[in-house]
Amino acid sequence: MYNPSLWRVRRFSDVMPEMLHLQREMNRLFSHVGQKEPQDYPSVNIWEKGDTAVVTAELPGIDPEKMDISVSGDTVTIAGTALQETFAEGETYLRQERGIGSFKRNIKLPFQVNAQAVDARYEKGILMITLPRIKNDSPKKIKIQ
Numbered sequence: 260m261y262n263p264s265l266w267r268v269r270r271f272s273d274v275m276p277e278m279l280h281l282q283r284e285m286n287r288l289f290s291h292v293g294q295k296e297p298q299d300y301p302s303v304n305i306w307e308k309g310d311t312a313v314v315t316a317e318l319p320g321i322d323p324e325k326m327d328i329s330v331s332g333d334t335v336t337i338a339g340t341a342l343q344e345t346f347a348e349g350e351t352y353l354r355q356e357r358g359i360g361s362f363k364r365n366i367k368l369p370f371q372v373n374a375q376a377v378d379a380r381y382e383k384g385i386l387m388i389t390l391p392r393i394k395n396d397s398p399k400k401i402k403i404q
Contacts, residue, residue, distance in 0.1 A: 372390045
């Protein structure tokens with residue numbers, strides 16, 4: 260009826276290494292919560308509008324001449340440089356949350372893009388890129404016989 264060999268009796272010292280391993284793994288998993296990764300800049304919104312994708316990116320204070328947009332197949336790349344602000348004598352940052360330096364973000368789309376018809380506009384710190392789908396890349400209805 261009761262078989263003690265079925266129950267495994269363990270001491271606390273036997274369980275401790277497993278608990279320490281679990282604690283290290285939890286610390287590793289949650290160590291970057293709330294922090295943005297470098298690939299998260301610039302922040303983007305992407306939506307589909309008919310046969311085009313529209314990408315908007317937040318790029319406040321960036322000179323459009325310092326931005327580079329390229330398209331290759333189904334990937335659009337936004338790259339550029341955010342220059343450091345210059346201060347007068349005696350001025351310094353109290354808080355600096357906007358990054359400076361070079362950035363590059365690759366965005367993969369669910370279809371091939373017609374690179375010849377891409378349109379990009381920059382207004383009030385928002386970059387808007389319209390990416391039309393290649394016509395022969397559209398989904399095709401297959402008739403079942």
